[in-house]
Amino acid sequence: MPRPPFPTKRRAADLAYDAIEALISTLRLEPGSPVVEAELVELTQLGRTPVREALLRMVSTGLIDQQPRRGLLVSHIDLADHLDVIQTRRVLERLIAACAARRATAAQRQEIVRCAEKMMKAAARGHLEDYMRADHELDEVNHQASQNHSAVKCVVPLVVQCRRFWYAYQHEGEIAEGARHHMELAQGIATGDEKAAVHGADQLMDYLERFARRVIDS
Known part of the structure; x- marks a missing residue:
């Protein structure tokens, strides 16, 4: 059976991912800049848990780099x-x-x-x-x-x-x-x-x- 064309409800982590993705893709979060979880919670108006889950997904796909002693950084454009x-x-x-x-x-x-x-x-x-x-x-x-x-x-x-x-x-x-x-x-x-x-x-x-x-x- 085909999926409904337009889902009526999405997980908070998915909404957080989309919101942070928009900040990265439009360069509001510039390449190489630090990723501050508290700031993203405030910007997205979503909780720490969905924001943290979204950030982990972005680390796994290379949009965000996790570096020792420097924390999370927006990846550079190569x-x-x-x-x-x-x-x-x-x-x-x-x-x-x-x-x-x-x-x-x-x-x-x-x-x-x-x-x-x-x-x-x-x-x-x-x-x-x-x-x-x-x-x-x-x-x-x-x-x-x-x-x-x-x-x-x-x-x-x-x-x-x-x-x-x-x-x-x-x-x-x-x-x-x-x-x-x-x-x-x-x-x-x-x-x-x-x-x-x-x-x-x-x-x-x-x-x-x-x-x-x-x-x-x-």
């Missing part, structure tokens, strides 16, 4: 490693797109196109925050629709790394192009066309790779 991040993400995104095209509910197919449309509108206005918010929403629907928990678990830290990289070097990016590729992915999933969905995922990864190479070569 330019040399970033192309490998994209190559690894490409394999997972192709799988997730194909699964979503096969398994998405009617409501999820409509929602993923709606998110892509929001990205297109935000890009046309040049509104970065709205664009990134819609991007995050599209990822969530896509991941739910795929019903492939293993692939989603592996891809989420890579998505955050790419989002953080993009924020750090956004002067090299073009959000209108990114929005177009997200729409291509969304339409492939919405129509149930696995080949088109995978092609959209590839186009999106090509865009991120071109962006990364411009940054690395500059």
Whole structure:
């Protein structure tokens, strides 16, 4: 039986993870900066236990480093490693797109196109925050629709790394192009066309790779 398209209740630790992830990916928590649990509890308005659980997950995925005598630090952006991040993400995104095209509910197919449309509108206005918010929403629907928990678990830290990289070097990016590729992915999933969905995922990864190479070569 397929999962409900939009869960009505999420664990506090998941909410804490999302909130801290947003702080890291938008560089409000800068690379190399110390992670102070009490500050995160105040920022997220969640308890110490869910915040601590979220931080442990981030240590395991490499978003946060645990160093002797220095405690927890936000991991640095590694330019040399970033192309490998994209190559690894490409394999997972192709799988997730194909699964979503096969398994998405009617409501999820409509929602993923709606998110892509929001990205297109935000890009046309040049509104970065709205664009990134819609991007995050599209990822969530896509991941739910795929019903492939293993692939989603592996891809989420890579998505955050790419989002953080993009924020750090956004002067090299073009959000209108990114929005177009997200729409291509969304339409492939919405129509149930696995080949088109995978092609959209590839186009999106090509865009991120071109962006990364411009940054690395500059």
